[in-house]
Amino acid sequence: MRGLILSVCLVFAAGSALALDGALRVQLDRGDRYPDVIFVPTPQEVVEDMLRLANVKKADVLFDLGSGDGRIPVTAARLYGTRGVGIDIDPERIREAQENARKNGVESLVQFRQQDLFEADFHEATVVTLYLLPDLNLKLRPRLLAELKPGTRIVSHQFDMGDWKPDKKLESNGRTVYFWVVPARKKPGAS
Numbered sequence: 001m002r003g004l005i006l007s008v009c010l011v012f013a014a015g016s017a018l019a020l021d022g023a024l025r026v027q028l029d030r031g032d033r034y035p036d037v038i039f040v041p042t043p044q045e046v047v048e049d050m051l052r053l054a055n056v057k058k059a060d061v062l063f064d065l066g067s068g069d070g071r072i073p074v075t076a077a078r079l080y081g082t083r084g085v086g087i088d089i090d091p092e093r094i095r096e097a098q099e100n101a102r103k104n105g106v107e108s109l110v111q112f113r114q115q116d117l118f119e120a121d122f123h124e125a126t127v128v129t130l131y132l133l134p135d136l137n138l139k140l141r142p143r144l145l146a147e148l149k150p151g152t153r154i155v156s157h158q159f160d161m162g163d164w165k166p167d168k169k170l171e172s173n174g175r176t177v178y179f180w181v182v183p184a185r186k187k188p189g190a191s
Contacts, residue, residue, distance in 0.1 A: 049172040063125040070097025077106035131157040
């Protein structure tokens, strides 16, 4: 049985590698990093529940790390007038996100940056949205806690942050949405 599962995984991986689009092939040929996750869009109902759970308002600055087609910042801009920034390493996803913003008439409120989310500057965020894998959330967690202002809201579709327990959690369309608030920093010498 293990052999069958391994064979299926290898066939899937080979097929995925063959299906790379031209822009991603150029990116890889230049030696740039390959995306850490494949693009799987968050269902629109879940996007809207994520934004409600984070209590997104017009005054917020939303950063979507691993933004894919940009649906989260675009939806926040369309529904709440929120400024948003999407970060994605894949140039094809950036093009799709920009087109999505254009089609929804929110280009003046959102921008999309082709960057490695582990190197991107997101300190001005008041809301951060994620749909990454558990190990990527854990890798990102120290930066989120160190660089975001206390009170910044973080929402993750489907995956938690290990032993950092969420402040809230909800089920949406058969998926789990986690919510945290960046805590106040401890003063040096405080116990």
